[in-house]
Amino acid sequence: MKTGIFFHPSFLLHDTGLQHPENFERVDKIIKIIKTLKSSSLEHFTCPYVTEKQLCLVHDKTYVDKITNFFPLKKSVSLDSDTTLSPMSLEALLRSPGGVISAIEMVNNNKIKNAFCVVRPPGHHARKSNGMGFCVFNNIAIGAAHAAKSLGIEKIAIIDIDVHHGNGTEEWAENQENFLFVSVHQSPLYPGTGIDLGCSKKNIINYALSPGAGSIDFRQLIVKKLITSIESFNPNIILLSIGFDGHELDNISDLKLISEDYGWVTERICEIAAKCCDGKVISVLEGGYNHRALEESSSYHVAALSKAASM
Numbered sequence: 001m002k003t004g005i006f007f008h009p010s011f012l013l014h015d016t017g018l019q020h021p022e023n024f025e026r027v028d029k030i031i032k033i034i035k036t037l038k039s040s041s042l043e044h045f046t047c048p049y050v051t052e053k054q055l056c057l058v059h060d061k062t063y064v065d066k067i068t069n070f071f072p073l074k075k076s077v078s079l080d081s082d083t084t085l086s087p088m089s090l091e092a093l094l095r096s097p098g099g100v101i102s103a104i105e106m107v108n109n110n111k112i113k114n115a116f117c118v119v120r121p122p123g124h125h126a127r128k129s130n131g132m133g134f135c136v137f138n139n140i141a142i143g144a145a146h147a148a149k150s151l152g153i154e155k156i157a158i159i160d161i162d163v164h165h166g167n168g169t170e171e172w173a174e175n176q177e178n179f180l181f182v183s184v185h186q187s188p189l190y191p192g193t194g195i196d197l198g199c200s201k202k203n204i205i206n207y208a209l210s211p212g213a214g215s216i217d218f219r220q221l222i223v224k225k226l227i228t229s230i231e232s233f234n235p236n237i238i239l240l241s242i243g244f245d246g247h248e249l250d251n252i253s254d255l256k257l258i259s260e261d262y263g264w265v266t267e268r269i270c271e272i273a274a275k276c277c278d279g280k281v282i283s284v285l286e287g288g289y290n291h292r293a294l295e296e297s298s299s300y301h302v303a304a305l306s307k308a309a310s311m
């Protein structure tokens with residue numbers, strides 16, 4: 001079977017400014033490097049629009065209306081100090097969660113084995129009623145909610161290995177039944193959450209890495225803790241928030257991961273998925289701001305997905 005790559009050119013038009021770390025060049029670099037990978041197990045798909053009903057599975061209607069009512073927009077506006085809407089942002093905002101939903105449906109229907117959604121803006125910091133940290137709508141949470149409510153998928157694991165804690169996804173998941181949210185992130189770091197390692201909610205697990213941690217610490221944590229957590233939950237599908245911002249070249253964090261770590265962790269997650277849920281993994285791009293790190297890490301990530309798909 002194949003690995004689906006989900007992308008839409010509107011993601012290049014969400015204009016935060018070239019000085020902004022979360023700019024269009026990120027996904028441009030990733031898509032261009034994926035196109036150089038001559039794997040026969042890759043197939044490219046577009047991202048349809050999300051519906052208002054699907055957005056409201058995770059966000060308040062008042063917030064959805066507030067965002068959509070900004071458009072048509074003549075001049076960029078800021079939702080907070082680092083989250084911007086530009087005149088052409090709306091299509092990207094609606095096609096990012098739409099792409100995640102489409103990828104989940106295709107994997108669930110066995111049309112493809114697994115998927116990588118190269119979407120932006122990212123989503124895992126977006127909360128029920130506000131955007132933050134470059135995120136406006138929570139792409140992966142919207143996909144997860146659709147998977148549970150519309151597709152009837154019973155047990156859903158969301159793994160977040162962006163270097164920042166996925167606070168928005170956690171807030172949404174902690175009130176849901178039959179979801180497991182596991183985050184591996186640097187702490188302390190923005191947004192300052194995810195430090196309660198003894199979280200009272202059984203379906204939320206946070207694993208923090210200290211500033212300066214590198215490949216050995218990361219891989220030990222995955223092998224000794226994350227794999228056991230996911231396997232004992234035994235999900236029917238795995239959604240992965242993948243951020244490449246823990247890379248040693250990325251100045252936004254202090255972790256020292258190397259590009260190969262992202263291929264390695266993807267292989268481990270695909271192995272868990274092969275045991276639990278027939279290999280069903282949908283990864284969704286979150287952060288990652290150094291272009292060389294993005295190109296190399298996403299190449300390793302896609303190579304691992306396509307290797308798993310072709311087995």
Ligand SMILES: [Zn+2]
Binds near residue numbers: 162245287
């Ligand atoms: Zn991040």
